[in-house]
Amino acid sequence: MIDLVRQAGIDVSDWANYERGRENPGANPKYCYEWAFVEPGVQVVLNLWHEAMREVNAGIEQYFNFRGASASQEKSGARKARRRRMEEAVALAYGSGLPVRVIVLDGDRQANGKPTRVSARLLDPLPWAVTRYNDTTGECILRRGVAASAYADQFSLSPPDGKSGKREVTATVRERDPEVRRFALQRAKGKCQFCGAPGFQLSNGSTFLETHHVIPLSEGGVDSVCNVVALCPNHHREAHYGSNAEAIREHLLSVLSGT
């Protein structure tokens, strides 16, 4: 497994940090039973069972519900925690539009309390993407061979300090619905909705614009597609701090009413 995770591009140097790490980092219990590996801002690697994949609309998909019946029957605390981390990884991939690499597992899945036996592992050369994730129910759909979102905004970026994905959460940060951001970015098609200039290209190929609430949440604006636009970074700052912020707001409201 360590070889496949490394092959996917994840840093595995910490696997050696345990008592037998020097001779056998691949057996580090902190990692070797994990189902999900996250490289913040870049990608997510998930272990998926081959037998759970389904052919849907001429492609391959896998459906999950992290909080379904099997989750409530789960007795092992360790497996519950792994399940939770798997869901967190999926939520991150979905919210940030990260590509997913899949390690395909074959063998006997855990059933009737029998232990799982993996007979083969393979890193799928094609990327996957989380095409749907419902954070209320835990349902999600992954699809093989589709690009993660072509568009990204300021919330999709990894933290600039490079710290391991821990989000600084302050009291002023309000919850933003990733579905709303995603829709607003798709609707703008990569162009600033104030000046029409195209967003720039990120290193992962997606187009960057910033999502902006025309009526700020702090003024009672709603977190909905009828109040969110995509702007170039310049006009986003100007919409907040420019001397003509009021005129920009009026213009964006008229743009939104025309969509």
Ligand SMILES: [Zn+2]
């Ligand atoms: Zn602009």
Ligand SMILES: [Zn+2]
């Ligand atoms: Zn804004």
